[in-house]
Amino acid sequence: MLSLELIRNDPDMVRRAMESRGASAPIDELLELDQQRRSAIAEADQLRARRNVVSRELGQAKERPAELIEEMRGVGSRIRELEDVIRVADEGINAHLLNIPNVPREDAPIGLTEESNVVERTVGELPTFDFEPLPHWELGRNLGAIDFERGVKLAASRFYILQGKGARLQRALTDWMIDLHVDQHGYQEMYVPFLVNRDTVTASGHLPHFQEEMYHDEEDDLWMLPTAEAAINSIHRDEIIEPGILPLYYVAHTPCWRREKFSAGRDTRGIKRVHQFEKVEMFKFVEPETSDDELEKLVANAEEVAAKLEMPYRVLQLSTGDMSAPAVRTYDIEIWAPGGQEWLEVSSCSNCTDYQARRAKIRYRPEAGARPRLLHTLNGSGLALPRVLIAILENYQQADGSVIVPEILRPYTHFDRIEKADS
RNA sequence: GGAGGGGUGGCUGAGUGGUUGAAAGCACUUGUCUUGAAAACAAGCAUACGUUUACGCGUAUCGCAGGUUCGAAUCCUGUCCCCUCCGCCA
16 A cells, blocks of 8 residues: 555656556545545544533533533534545545555566566576476376376366375475575564455455455455465554564465466466465565665575575566566566476565555554654565476476486485386 | 453553543653662653644544444443353364
């Protein structure tokens, strides 16, 4: 959520920013509602001040003049009218503000589609094979690591079963990634609810922007996490962080659920785009002045996962039109998948500045006695499964159809190769 | 799920319709005193909105949302959460 003050003070800048994202923002309606709201507040406050004085006098007086009480009755009903005006204006303002995305950083690549994304760097050599590398859905099936048909039988299309060493490889990846971020990058591990309430998904910006993508339990109005970001953001909702605490680094492993409504018919083979997947998510609460630097460090933490798995990857900076609503700058990490001959998005790291903090009312006190300020939030996958699993299967496949386990995972898998005989 | 109890400022805890944003204590900050510290004493110590060049002023907030009233922390309704006992249960 943007601050109303920013929109009031520099509406043209906000208009330009929205244009660069391909978003519409009803700035004029907002300013009009703001005007209505403020004049109603001014009048209501004056009337209440008058009523407070009179009520105090009446409380002490022996006489209760009927005409004065009659006047106050009128004052009371006028205040109620004004309160309705204020409430309606507030609701209108809020509804608009919840829909307006963040203002991108000045130097973020401008463009409305992913075509305008910029490749920041490519790390590692693309592997060459002296045989035809298979896509992961064939490898997974051949090795008995992935069961697509039964996944569909249990649930629906785009669901899958990992089995045997395939399941274990994913579990090893998860454990290793969490350990890396906790032991070497200074994150605190968190286990969070996988179903969260409406306030939580609104605070993160997933409502209203991502509503169609989330699974929703109507009976209790609970929402299945589309990402741990939504949950972690609300850990400090409605709090004031005392001096000396920030920055806070959290990492959580959760399942993520997405309807993939807008991807119908796309990536239908394999487990690249599925309704349920696991993710290790990093999240930071930081002081505003540090958030740009913290984003670079966050990306470095995520990149390290790909680097240590010894797979080629590249880092993109997303264009204004391709970023999610809360972000002012986003880097994606993509690992090369030789079977499918494509770059696989395995991480998205964003600086959301005060966008989520304002929605969630998360503030911090710079020093004892100082006024609270909104803090900045950042999030990044570190990394997303099962796409890393796909990348491992395809990058580490051998001529005989087996798959070697990346060195660094072997203490976690307790095996170094997945072979056909394992199925 | 059934029965009962309870939600007041950073914490503890008064307050049942009228100078109560809210007693008191603790914690915290500053000052006095002290060689220093402690103790003692004094003062300060919430958040948001509106208004103001500024000092400031006004309004709101006692889980949340409505209602009654000239006036609500206090009365009424709904709702959320917590605690105790019973039942059920990974």
